[in-house]
Amino acid sequence: MAFEGLTGRLQNVFSKLRGKGKVSEDDVNEAMREVRLALLEADVNFKVVKEFVAKVKEKSIGKEVMDSFTPGMIIIDIVNKELTELMGGSQAKLAKANKGPTVIMMVGLQGAGKTTTSAKLAKLLQKQNSRPLLVAADIYRPAAIKQLEVLGEQIKVPVFSLGDKVSPVEIAKQGLQHAKDNGNDYLIVDTAGRLHIDEELMEELRQIHTEVNPDEVLLVVDAMTGQDAVNVADNFNTQLTLTGVVLTKLDGDTRGGAALSVKAVTGCPIKFAALGEKIDALEPFHPERMASRILGMGDMLSLIEKAQSNIDVEKAKEMERKMRNAEFTFDDFLEQMDQVKKLGPLDQIMDMIPGMGKMKQAKDLKVDDKQMGRIEAIVYSMTKQEKQHPEMIDHKRRKRIATGSGTNIAEVNRLIKQFDEMRRMMKQFSDMMGPKGPKGKAM
Numbered sequence: 215m216a217f218e219g220l221t222g223r224l225q226n227v228f229s230k231l232r233g234k235g236k237v238s239e240d241d242v243n244e245a246m247r248e249v250r251l252a253l254l255e256a257d258v259n260f261k262v263v264k265e266f267v268a269k270v271k272e273k274s275i276g277k278e279v280m281d282s283f284t285p286g287m288i289i290i291d292i293v294n295k296e297l298t299e300l301m302g303g304s305q306a307k308l309a310k311a312n313k314g315p316t317v318i319m320m321v322g323l324q325g326a327g328k329t330t331t332s333a334k335l336a337k338l339l340q341k342q343n344s345r346p347l348l349v350a351a352d353i354y355r356p357a358a359i360k361q362l363e364v365l366g367e368q369i370k371v372p373v374f375s376l377g378d379k380v381s382p383v384e385i386a387k388q389g390l391q392h393a394k395d396n397g398n399d400y401l402i403v404d405t406a407g408r409l410h411i412d413e414e415l416m417e418e419l420r421q422i423h424t425e426v427n428p429d430e431v432l433l434v435v436d437a438m439t440g441q442d443a444v445n446v447a448d449n450f451n452t453q454l455t456l457t458g459v460v461l462t463k464l465d466g467d468t469r470g471g472a473a474l475s476v477k478a479v480t481g482c483p484i485k486f487a488a489l490g491e492k493i494d495a496l497e498p499f500h501p502e503r504m505a506s507r508i509l510g511m512g513d514m515l516s517l518i519e520k521a522q523s524n525i526d527v528e529k530a531k532e533m534e535r536k537m538r539n540a541e542f543t544f545d546d547f548l549e550q551m552d553q554v555k556k557l558g559p560l561d562q563i564m565d566m567i568p569g570m571g572k573m574k575q576a577k578d579l580k581v582d583d584k585q586m587g588r589i590e591a592i593v594y595s596m597t598k599q600e601k602q603h604p605e606m607i608d609h610k611r612r613k614r615i616a617t618g619s620g621t622n623i624a625e626v627n628r629l630i631k632q633f634d635e636m637r638r639m640m641k642q643f644s645d646m647m648g649p650k651g652p653k654g655k656a657m
């Protein structure tokens with residue numbers, strides 16, 4: 215996940231500040247020197263770093279901050295606000311056409327993730343009850359059309375294509391007409407990329423632009439390329455006037471320099487972030503939430519949104535009832551793991567929980583997807599009866615389960631012990647709460 219290094223370093227700087235009852239100007243200067251280094255190491259554009267640090271310093275060396283009881287906290291808050299500003303302040307939403315389909319032109323260099331992102335965006339719009347149409351206008355990259363068609367099929371979004379013998383401008387034009395005729399409210403045009411920016415490519419993009427008059431021109435850039443991505447964005451923007459940037463491969467970007475520089479350098483807001491190869495790994499970009507993640511303060515809002523759109527509320531309620539009544543079985547346990555998995559890779563979810571990111575680093579917690587797979591294998595190796603009545607699983611059965619799941623008896627023991635403890639805790643908790651809330655003293 216992005217920003218790992220940066221988060222760790224910033225947290226060190228701030229824990230030093232927080233430890234102080236009083237913060238002097240020297241302390242602030244020292245902290246800002248470290249923030250500067252941390253940002254440069256994260257590959258943030260040096261001009262951006264300079265301005266950022268100057269702003270934070272100016273706001274931190276005020277009388278109110280120095281004299282406050284919690285100067286460290288106030289400075290973190292200042293950094294949080296400035297980081298948010300740096301990435302655009304508030305969420306830059308997708309434009310919507312007043313009349314007819316909203317036209318989105320996807321542009322970018324080859325390999326940045328344009329085709330994948332086009333399909334991801336279609337899926338996101340479809341989830342919001344829109345009816346997007348994808349247009350395959352990348353006729354040069356071998357298999358780009360096929361790739362879009364396969365993705366379209368997978369998400370049940372229609373793909374308009376005229377093969378690779380018709381000009382991209384013509385494809386885009388006919389695609390738009392097709393959307394109008396079929397009542398599609400979004401048109402996503404996947405254009406051709408190149409290995410490098412060249413005049414021929416820009417000319418073609420300008421012609422498509424003139425033909426379809428897009429509401430959005432979204433540049434797809436690979437976050438892992440850091441400052442190169444920022445330069446590409448700057449270059450495209452001067453030649454084509456972008457309306458937004460999509461950062462891809464943030465899942466593999468440990469530094470985060472592109473995310474932190476692109477808005478400040480180009481003036482173009484980041485509208486979406488892609489965090490994986492899977493088709494639903496695209497999120498609207500929220501600067502304030504991203505700032506919070508960078509500072510290791512988690513991102514509960516995104517987590518709740520993910521939960522709302524992925525988790526079956528009725529099932530969750532039923533699960534809660536079972537837990538309260540200590541009826542929870544290994545079958546329910548499996549189902550719950552399934553629900554959690556729908557939220558995305560475990561380490562990304564952990565990063566959204568305040569404090570978890572840090573704990574994960576410090577303790578080297580092993581709650582990765584592989585570990586989840588082993589736990590599942592153990593449960594799958596239980597018989598139907600064993601899952602429903604875990605108390606019947608004796609030593610002999612445990613040995614059989616370990617062999618069947620390709621794990622070892624220690625792992626099986628551990629899981630059953632944890633499961634028992636969980637059930638006992640739930641029981642105690644629900645006894646304590648009673649049917650109508652906490653017993654005893656008012657809280």
Ligand code: GDP
Pocket residue numbers: 322323324325326327328329330331355407462463464465466488489490491495
């Ligand atoms: P295009 O040439 O710009 O159309 O690029 P593609 O859409 O074909 O993507 C290039 C490669 O990047 C593919 O292997 C994608 O699966 C991968 N990719 C795209 N977005 C992401 C992302 O957010 N995370 C990761 N890990 N891989 C991605």
